[in-house]
Amino acid sequence: MKVIISKLVLSVFLVCVCSSMVFSQNSKDQGNFVMVIHGGAGTILKSQMTPEREKAYKETLTQALQTGYDKLKKGESSLNAIEATVRIMEDSPLFNAGKGAVFTNEGKNELDAAIMDGKTLMAGSVAGVTTIKNPITAARAVMEKSEHVMMVGSGAEKFARESGVEIVDPKYFWTKSRWDALQAIKKEDSTKTELDHGNKKSMKLGVENRDHKFGTVGAVALDLNGNLAAATSTGGMTNKKYGRVGDAPLIGIGTYANKNVGISCTGWGEFFIRNVVAYDVAALMEYKGLSVNDAAEEVVMKKVPALGGDGGLIALDKKGNVSMPFNTAGMYRGTVTKDGRIEVFIYKD
Ligand code: GLY
Numbered sequence: 001m002k003v004i005i006s007k008l009v010l011s012v013f014l015v016c017v018c019s020s021m022v023f024s025q026n027s028k029d030q031g032n033f034v035m036v037i038h039g040g041a042g043t044i045l046k047s048q049m050t051p052e053r054e055k056a057y058k059e060t061l062t063q064a065l066q067t068g069y070d071k072l073k074k075g076e077s078s079l080n081a082i083e084a085t086v087r088i089m090e091d092s093p094l095f096n097a098g099k100g101a102v103f104t105n106e107g108k109n110e111l112d113a114a115i116m117d118g119k120t121l122m123a124g125s126v127a128g129v130t131t132i133k134n135p136i137t138a139a140r141a142v143m144e145k146s147e148h149v150m151m152v153g154s155g156a157e158k159f160a161r162e163s164g165v166e167i168v169d170p171k172y173f174w175t176k177s178r179w180d181a182l183q184a185i186k187k188e189d190s191t192k193t194e195l196d197h198g199n200k201k202s203m204k205l206g207v208e209n210r211d212h213k214f215g216t217v218g219a220v221a222l223d224l225n226g227n228l229a230a231a232t233s234t235g236g237m238t239n240k241k242y243g244r245v246g247d248a249p250l251i252g253i254g255t256y257a258n259k260n261v262g263i264s265c266t267g268w269g270e271f272f273i274r275n276v277v278a279y280d281v282a283a284l285m286e287y288k289g290l291s292v293n294d295a296a297e298e299v300v301m302k303k304v305p306a307l308g309g310d311g312g313l314i315a316l317d318k319k320g321n322v323s324m325p326f327n328t329a330g331m332y333r334g335t336v337t338k339d340g341r342i343e344v345f346i347y348k349d
Helices: 002-030 051-073 078-090 135-145 153-162 176-195 207-213 269-274 277-288 292-307
Strands: 034-042 111-117 123-129 150-152 217-222 228-234 255-257 261-267 311-317 330-336 342-347
Touching (some): 034 051, 034 078, 034 261, 051 342, 228 255, 261 269, 292 311
Parallel strands (some): 123 150
Antiparallel strands (some): 111 123, 261 311
16 A cells, blocks of 8 residues: 555655656747847938937937837737837838828828738738828738728728727828928939930839838837737838828738748848748748748848848847847848847837
8 A cells, every 4th residue: 555655645646756857848849939020221311310310319218118018028929019119110200100100192192011920821901091190000900800900091981980999080190300301302303204205214213212102110029929020011102192002911922920030021021022022031940941040131131122122120030039120321220139138229220
């Protein structure tokens, strides 16, 4: 009898030890959380930046990262974190998304956004919306409250309203700096048209026009459960034609997440679309075994410029490795890690 009891005690002891080892291994694997964000890439040179403006960008990027961090730390999902983080940037006039969206050729603000859950491959996006205060929230509503992935224009707005997403008067998006930028590019265009004798090369804008399409915002997060999610929101490019949609709301192009990696892009949308950028990064990792950094660099530093495009992206893998390549002078970007350390960057170094 004594022998049986001793064996039972030993078995219970071993089961306890083994379970605690498995638990501690799982919590070690699942205990990491990271967030990476961008606020657009472009000809962002220190020589052209005022200290006040630099401070404002850094403060808003920090606030956006802190908002996502607080949610991740509490154990909330990567989806909750990236939505809240992108909303901070959408509410700021500094970035080309939400409040700070650029103007179309017709003088409107047409906004695009997308969100994707890497765990389920569920995704939602909206494009060409003019009355949704936070398009990222509307994109999430499409993902979670409809059977569709993408909704555009007035239909997306009707769905957003019915889903309880905040609607604003289009005038909410009017900002002087964006309006002045539209007037400037129109002036440049008319000069160019005269110089080209009416032979406008819209895909070959000069360097002076290139930054009229940047400023998109995005976030990618890895949560405590090891799930990745990605989000992107933009006003597109200044002076874009009626109905033009860029890469940001297109799943697999400006935004993508799966179990291995999450990606959000910023740059000249037409070139990102033609290079299927976000999915290409994920595919290089999955099929060729490239690291997140090698895959992201391959696409941003080689494939996109080879076609003549420019921009950057943020990518985060399931182990918490971050890559933030860009082939422009600068990119507003930042990271926050589990220890709460926030880092924000603007220029190349
Ligand atoms: N990357 C944003 C756009 O081209 O619309």
